[in-house]
Amino acid sequence: MTSPVLEKLSSNKSFEGELIKYKFKSAALGGLPANFNLFLPTNASDSDKVPVLIYLAGLTCTEDNGSAQKGSFLGPASSQGIAILFPDTSPRGAGIDGEDDHWDFGTGAGFYLNATNPKFAAHYNMYTHITLELPEVIEAAGIPIDWKRQSIFGHSMGGHGALTMYLTSPQKQYRSASAFSPVSNPTKCPWGEKAFKGYLQGGIEEAKDKYDATELISKNKEPVHILIDFGTADNFYKQGQLLPENFLKAARDAGYDEFQVRVRSQEGYDHSYYFISTFASDHVHFHANFLKA
Template sequence: MTDILEKVSSNRAFEGELIKYKFKSATLGGVNANFNLFLPPGASATNKVPLLTYLAGLTCTEDNGAQKGAFLGPAASQGIAILFPDTSPRGAGVEGEDADWDFGTGAGFYLNATNPKYSAHYNMYSHVTLELPQVIETAGLPIDLKRQSIFGHSMGGHGALTLYLSSSTKQYRSASAFSPISNPTKCPWGEKAFSGYLQGGVEEAKEKYDATELISTSKEPVHILIDYGTADNFYKQGQLLPENFLKAARDSGYDEFQVRVRSQEGYDHSYFFISSFATDHIHFHANFLKA
């Protein structure tokens, strides 16, 4: 499915190692894809560690969460690896993909495109859930793929929640999100993305790519944590809609132990907010990844 995995760089951090890799991605139409992988101290072929995947937001790359999220120290202390994928294919050459900051490059929305214009390259759903784990396994990296969880920020929070809730294989044990786009079929960012990437637009997205729609019909046990800031301008503008997700979860019978949504007074949308609650999220996932 992929060509050779190439190590681009390596940095020691918290007695572990943050490694950047690149490879030619078949899922993304043959373009080079980068990702960062943090391996905690003690990870080895005889001591494979659980994997937490972090999905970044609009305009971000594989570096934002790794460099600014404050995740590495808590992950090292818990013996958890963190995978940081990119947010879209790069250099696909699709006409118009660089025209807007909130669509195209840097804005893959963690879906598989069905619009023929984008479907050869914009398949971040399969890239994250299938291709990257296969690359990691083939490369012999010390990861226990039977223990996976997922989290993310903004567009990546949308991705984390939808990949978790829509996975028929129950790939992830838990999900969390910072300021997620929680009901994207009801907000401008989501409407724009779905109208462009999907042949069926918003209606097609409801079945697989809207966390509020997914939780409203879910009957499976879930483990979800969401934080958002009350001073977040995107929250104020109606892009995030966490209340919609919370109401749908409660209406489906999920209590605060299964779905917890926390409003954080005075925090905005930035990595200052994310880093303030990074340890909470790592410890939340550790409860399930280390079980």
């Protein structure tokens, strides 16, 4: 099968590296065009492939939220010689009835799963898009990424995606995972319940073993490297959408100590990119410990 052609849409020099926006026709998303941003540090070359961090953004976001000035990831990544891949959060333009009716479901809210509800199954396959398609497309284009050294992180819905992909991907695809304000126990919060009932034919029951980080960590037997930060002033935390304590309890009950699973409450911080940018360097350096080993 011929790999889709990457179209380079823009390029900006940043922290001595290059931030590039690409577009291609995505088979995983039903033939729709898909955009992503890729930051390559200055040391990336054909003779020196670099490790990569995948950043998954949250509800209503695109590939631009984390890669623009908001995230503050590029400087730390450049200093560590690490690339960062910024995918989109959902298919765009599928034309499915109702997909644009709500901000927390449909466009901009793909929840990083593979839909099994026939209404969405042809297009809403963000799990495959992130874990399989993007690495294959980027590698086929000859871009100097070392796909044997990849880790994953994300924010909110993207934190949910990062944790679940880390805990379910085959052959330990990712060396480490981290999250800012993740939706940690989505089968028990309104956002997750709405997404799973809409995208999955089996609803919440189908999601438990595939897309709920708290359920997954409770059954996991492999060593893990996970860092989570959330803010105590986060309104979504207060509303019960995030539930990081549930994840932490499940991890401790499963035998994981603070060196394997660390969950930090950050006093007074909210859900915004002001919070993310404050701890962005911490997360990049956390992953560097494993990506550069």
